[in-house]
Amino acid sequence: MTPSAAWGLALGLAAAAYDPLTRATDAKALAVGLVVLALTALRLPKWRLFLAWPRAALALLLGFSALSLSWSVHPSLAALFPWTIASAIALAVAPDEAPTMAAYAAAALVSAQAALRVFDVGAGGAGNANWLGLPLVLALPALLEHSRTTPIRWPWLALAATAGALLVGSRAAVVGLLIAVAITTRRRIVGGALLGAIVITAIAQRDAIGSALRGRMHIWRASLRDLPLHGHGAGDFAWAYREAQGELLRPLSLPEAASRYLPARTAHHDLIQVATESGLVGAALLLVTLLGLVLLLRREARIAAIALTVAGLADVPLQLPATAVFFGLLIARLPDPTPPTSARRFILPAAIGITLVALTSQAAPRWWFQRQLSAWQAHPAPHPVALAPIAAHDPEARLALAITQLDAGEPRSALRSLEPAPVPDLAVMLLRGRAYLQLNQPELAIRAFRGALHRHPALVRGWLGLAEAERRAGALDRAEAALDALRPLLPHDPRVAELREQIRRDRIELETNPR
Numbered sequence: 457m458t459p460s461a462a463w464g465l466a467l468g469l470a471a472a473a474y475d476p477l478t479r480a481t482d483a484k485a486l487a488v489g490l491v492v493l494a495l496t497a498l499r500l501p502k503w504r505l506f507l508a509w510p511r512a513a514l515a516l517l518l519g520f521s522a523l524s525l526s527w528s529v530h531p532s533l534a535a536l537f538p539w540t541i542a543s544a545i546a547l548a549v550a551p552d553e554a555p556t557m558a559a560y561a562a563a564a565l566v567s568a569q570a571a572l573r574v575f576d577v578g579a580g581g582a583g584n585a586n587w588l589g590l591p592l593v594l595a596l597p598a599l600l601e602h603s604r605t606t607p608i609r610w611p612w613l614a615l616a617a618t619a620g621a622l623l624v625g626s627r628a629a630v631v632g633l634l635i636a637v638a639i640t641t642r643r644r645i646v647g648g649a650l651l652g653a654i655v656i657t658a659i660a661q662r663d664a665i666g667s668a669l670r671g672r673m674h675i676w677r678a679s680l681r682d683l684p685l686h687g688h689g690a691g692d693f694a695w696a697y698r699e700a701q702g703e704l705l706r707p708l709s710l711p712e713a714a715s716r717y718l719p720a721r722t723a724h725h726d727l728i729q730v731a732t733e734s735g736l737v738g739a740a741l742l743l744v745t746l747l748g749l750v751l752l753l754r755r756e757a758r759i760a761a762i763a764l765t766v767a768g769l770a771d772v773p774l775q776l777p778a779t780a781v782f783f784g785l786l787i788a789r790l791p792d793p794t795p796p797t798s799a800r801r802f803i804l805p806a807a808i809g810i811t812l813v814a815l816t817s818q819a820a821p822r823w824w825f826q827r828q829l830s831a832w833q834a835h836p837a838p839h840p841v842a843l844a845p846i847a848a849h850d851p852e853a854r855l856a857l858a859i860t861q862l863d864a865g866e867p868r869s870a871l872r873s874l875e876p877a878p879v880p881d882l883a884v885m886l887l888r889g890r891a892y893l894q895l896n897q898p899e900l901a902i903r904a905f906r907g908a909l910h911r912h913p914a915l916v917r918g919w920l921g922l923a924e925a926e927r928r929a930g931a932l933d934r935a936e937a938a939l940d941a942l943r944p945l946l947p948h949d950p951r952v953a954e955l956r957e958q959i960r961r962d963r964i965e966l967e968t969n970p971r
């Protein structure tokens with residue numbers, strides 16, 4: 457086996473690393489980061505300083521995203537992951553070995569995902585069935601391209617067929633691949649048939665597609681609302697989206713706001729995701745990189761580039777570790793305008809290497825502590841102190857610890873657990889309000905519940921908590937107003953009736969014993 461094939465297999469297996477978490481990709485981030493770190497460290501002679509313009513645009517995108525950490529409200533190194541991995545692979549892999557490496561990486565990825573599917577391990581180890589098709593849309597063209605040059609074609613074709621079967625998990629990936637093949641094929645009949653199949657499928661599933669499109673348009677509109685030119689900063693998408701969505705929902709009635717609320721963690725659009733965090737500069741650099749791949753690559757590699765670009769209009773394939781591997785291998789195929797120079801060992805390698813070390817050192821503890829949290833949740837300890845060591849390092853564990861402490865009647869400990877919470881999460885605000893109620897500090901509880909309602913006007917627990925806090929503060933009219941706001945959502949809820957009865961008793965008590 458050649459070194460290129462071995463590195464390709466290592467990248468593909470790392471990209472397919474089993475990830476039991478539906479909300480994160482820490483396992484894959486750690487595996488891919490370690491393999492890419494070893495790849496770049498062992499292949500420094502391959503580094504290049506003068507770059508093809510799409511590769512240069514990607515390097516500038518990485519640099520600007522890193523710079524945006526300085527103005528981010530909640531900076532996150534994890535937001536640099538896709539650009540760091542893709543840049544490192546694109547700089548460390550020579551153009552002539554990139555196709556072989558991509559083919560073996562694709563074979564390893566497809567085989568591992570198929571095995572995970574056969575043994576019913578999660579969503580093929582992807583944590584999300586929709587995320588399966590996004591990296592596979594880049595793996596399939598690499599497999600087909602390699603099948604032209606190897607004397608044993610049937611294994612590659614079998615793997616390609618497996619990849620096609622798995623692609624059904626992502627509509628964006630399927631449509632992207634079909635459009636790419638229709639555009640690049642030299643047979644007009646084939647291209648027309650594929651485009652016709654897309655149109656017919658869209659008509660047949662217009663209700664489901666329309667619903668998904670309306671949800672995405674809501675996310676896009678909120679993401680781009682009051683967007684600064686330089687973006688909100690790397691890692692700030694969730695915070696910026698939550699704030700903007702609250703502004704959009706506040707003028708609506710509560711039932712309508714409840715039906716439109718969407719708890720999105722990504723923009724479901726690569727360019728909008730980058731624009732939200734890195735502004736128009738970052739979005740322009742990514743667009744230049746993608747256009748460069750579409751215009752300069754040939755054959756199956758161009759199919760992959762077009763499919764990736766199209767899929768990125770309805771999802772965020774470039775935010776996934778597995779996709780970042782194939783994105784970097786596509787960019788590595790571009791020839792450099794000038795040969796390597798003696799300066800190649802100091803500038804870009806140092807920057808990429810430092811960022812890679814930072815990313816892997818951040819992903820490792822997060823992955824470990826999330827595994828510990830899962831084990832604790834499977835067999836919870838009777839006292840919250842058992843969760844404290846995990847909560848010191850993991851945000852989700854802090855929430856679980858705070859809930860356990862509140863249930864145990866320890867509100868001060870719960871507030872200390874919530875203190876380092878980063879993004880103003882709705883769950884954090886509700887727990888803080890609950891803790892202040894237990895401490896009989898209704899003014900602070902009112903502030904916490906109003907903060908949650910500012911971001912989600914139709915939050916039932918927020919209105920119930922606010923009504924209780926206003927009642928304890930003696931503002932009985934405002935407490936009743938909070939319950940009145942809930943009437944369209946909960947016309948016959950026993951919690952509302954119980955609170956109304958308590959307010960009625962408080963009024964009688966106030967009239968009987970005026971202060």
